[in-house]
Amino acid sequence: MKELPIIQPNEHIDFASYVQQFKALADEKRLIIMNILTRNGKTCVCDLEVEVNLPQSKLSYHLKILYKAGFIHKETKGTWSYYWINEDVVNSILSEDLCCLFRPN
Amino acid sequence: MKELPIIQPNEHIDFASYVQQFKALADEKRLIIMNILTRNGKTCVCDLEVEVNLPQSKLSYHLKILYKAGFIHKETKGTWSYYWINEDVVNSILSEDLCCLFRPN
DNA sequence: TTCATTCATCAAAAAAATTTGATTTAAAAA
DNA sequence: TTTTTAAATCAAATTTTTTTGATGAATGAA
Numbered sequence: 001m002k003e004l005p006i007i008q009p010n011e012h013i014d015f016a017s018y019v020q021q022f023k024a025l026a027d028e029k030r031l032i033i034m035n036i037l038t039r040n041g042k043t044c045v046c047d048l049e050v051e052v053n054l055p056q057s058k059l060s061y062h063l064k065i066l067y068k069a070g071f072i073h074k075e076t077k078g079t080w081s082y083y084w085i086n087e088d089v090v091n092s093i094l095s096e097d098l099c100c101l102f103r104p105n
Numbered sequence: 106m107k108e109l110p111i112i113q114p115n116e117h118i119d120f121a122s123y124v125q126q127f128k129a130l131a132d133e134k135r136l137i138i139m140n141i142l143t144r145n146g147k148t149c150v151c152d153l154e155v156e157v158n159l160p161q162s163k164l165s166y167h168l169k170i171l172y173k174a175g176f177i178h179k180e181t182k183g184t185w186s187y188y189w190i191n192e193d194v195v196n197s198i199l200s201e202d203l204c205c206l207f208r209p210n
Numbered sequence: 211t212t213c214a215t216t217c218a219t220c221a222a223a224a225a226a227a228t229t230t231g232a233t234t235t236a237a238a239a240a
Numbered sequence: 241t242t243t244t245t246a247a248a249t250c251a252a253a254t255t256t257t258t259t260t261g262a263t264g265a266a267t268g269a270a
Binding site for chain 4: 044045046056057059060061063064076078079080081
Binding site for chain 2: 013035
């Protein structure tokens with residue numbers, strides 16, 4: 001026989017994954033990255049480095065945050081890494097009004 | 106005769122207001138507030154205090170961040186303050202998939 | 211007027227996120 | 241093999257955000 005979960009008076013839904021996603025977008029450098037990937041499609045880190053004008057370790061740091069939040073895909077080929085927008089995830093969070101800025105459609 | 110703006114090689118669009126908006130959503134307490142206002146409509150601070158279970162100064166701090174980002178309206182009547190969702194702003198940022206969680210429709 | 215209530219604000223402390231520069235890893239080229 | 245290149249990771253320093261508890265402002269009631 002299953003126990004019913006005990007609901008405390010002020011317990012709330014768990015928004016942890018939404019927090020992680022909004023945090024990922026809450027930084028100008030990461031929005032610039034999202035914008036470039038939205039406009040350019042799949043791009044390798046070395047090209048991004050030039051476009052966003054960020055030192056490599058900083059760019060890596062920010063890409064990881066976007067990746068962990070699910071907003072971008074990643075593929076490695078040899079020594080190159082390519083990143084591109086995960087449209088499903090982006091569309092599930094962002095308004096279509098943001099089309100072409102941070103989401104491709 | 107007007108000067109054309111000088112565009113630097115790696116200048117980017119200014120995303121400052123988007124950053125402010127995503128920052129406002131990038132906190133669990135503030136998402137809980139958004140969720141309550143989405144479900145309950147216009148609510149006074151004293152009632153919110155009970156619902157979100159936050160000390161008054163903390164709640165004030167978080168409401169101000171949501172307010173400055175444009176996500177909520179505010180009205181003061183006597184000593185009471187009421188807050189409610191600014192649907193236009195919320196809808197311009199958040200996907201309709203988030204209906205009923207952080208946007209009312 | 212005095213008192214109580216609601217809410218905003220403040221400054222200091224604490225916690226979390228970002229930057230920085232160096233190092234490491236892995237793959238490809240010489 | 242050795243060297244080079246691309247990218248990830250790391251620890252320390254810095255910056256930003258949040259928390260905390262106290263104080264202040266404004267309103268209305270006694």
